[in-house]
Amino acid sequence: MIILYLDESGVHSDAKTFVLSGLAVFEREIHWFTQDLDAIQAKYFPNVTEPIEFHVSQLRRPEDKIPKPFDSLTKERRRQLVDDIYKIIRHRRGVLFAVAIEKAWAWAREDPYERAFEELTNRFDLYVRRLNAQTPEHEQRGLIVVAESSYRDRLEILGRKFRGGATRWGMIRALADVPFFVPASNTRLLQIADFCANAVYGRYNGGYTRDFDIIAPRFDREESRIHGLTHLCNDSECQCLGCLSRA
Numbered sequence: 593m594i595i596l597y598l599d600e601s602g603v604h605s606d607a608k609t610f611v612l613s614g615l616a617v618f619e620r621e622i623h624w625f626t627q628d629l630d631a632i633q634a635k636y637f638p639n640v641t642e643p644i645e646f647h648v649s650q651l652r653r654p655e656d657k658i659p660k661p662f663d664s665l666t667k668e669r670r671r672q673l674v675d676d677i678y679k680i681i682r683h684r685r686g687v688l689f690a691v692a693i694e695k696a697w698a699w700a701r702e703d704p705y706e707r708a709f710e711e712l713t714n715r716f717d718l719y720v721r722r723l724n725a726q727t728p729e730h731e732q733r734g735l736i737v738v739a740e741s742s743y744r745d746r747l748e749i750l751g752r753k754f755r756g757g758a759t760r761w762g763m764i765r766a767l768a769d770v771p772f773f774v775p776a777s778n779t780r781l782l783q784i785a786d787f788c789a790n791a792v793y794g795r796y797n798g799g800y801t802r803d804f805d806i807i808a809p810r811f812d813r814e815e816s817r818i819h820g821l822t823h824l825c826n827d828s829e830c831q832c833l834g835c836l837s838r839a
């Protein structure tokens with residue numbers, strides 16, 4: 593089984609870009625990611641025994657608005673912690689997927705969340721089918737796990753629709769079931785997805801590329817062609833990684 597963990601960024605109304613992103617991992621890799629994040633907790637919070645839910649936006653709030661237990665760290669230590677997590681994403685065996693949608697582009701056509709979800713479902717399905725074509729003796733199935741959000745009801749309907757048949761680009765064939773909705777506190781991999789979504793959002797909404805550049809080598813790709821990153825925008829000459837590869 594290959595599991596794609598997804599989270600969103602840019603839902604608030606003043607965000608110009610909406611992002612859905614996350615990491616696809618083989619089931620046996622989940623253990624290693626979990627162990628890595630547990631080790632980060634032990635390194636930065638040696639006295640906290642309850643699992644800490646890591647969210648990058650909480651670690652980057654203004655100094656007087658940092659929630660517990662992150663407020664026990666200096667700004668520099670918080671920066672290091674965020675970097676440590678991005679380095680895990682870069683160096684462990686996971687495959688990154690993201691859709692960044694300019695809301696001005698999307699609203700003229702359709703709901704950005706639905707479009708992003710359909711696009712990602714299809715990309716992930718194609719990835720699993722590509723793997724299966726390479727190693728038919730180890731046929732894999734894909735499963736999508738989404739961080740719980742206000743979009744849950746609509747996505748459940750969408751998920752059933754996709755499972756049962758056609759998307760805009762083809763047929764979903766390699767997914768095992770409808771998407772599962774899980775609170776981010778329950779799995780370390782959804783916290784990783786939160787970091788992925790934030791890095792992509794930073795790159796596309798604010799031009800902040802540092803986090804994105806660390807994890808960019810992990811986007812699903814075949815040689816020079818990047819399948820894992822889609823940018824939907826009004827700029828027909830956009831030179832970003834996703835648009836260049838699409839062209």
Ligand SMILES: [Zn+2]
Pocket residue numbers: 823825830831832833834835836
């Ligand atoms: Zn672009």
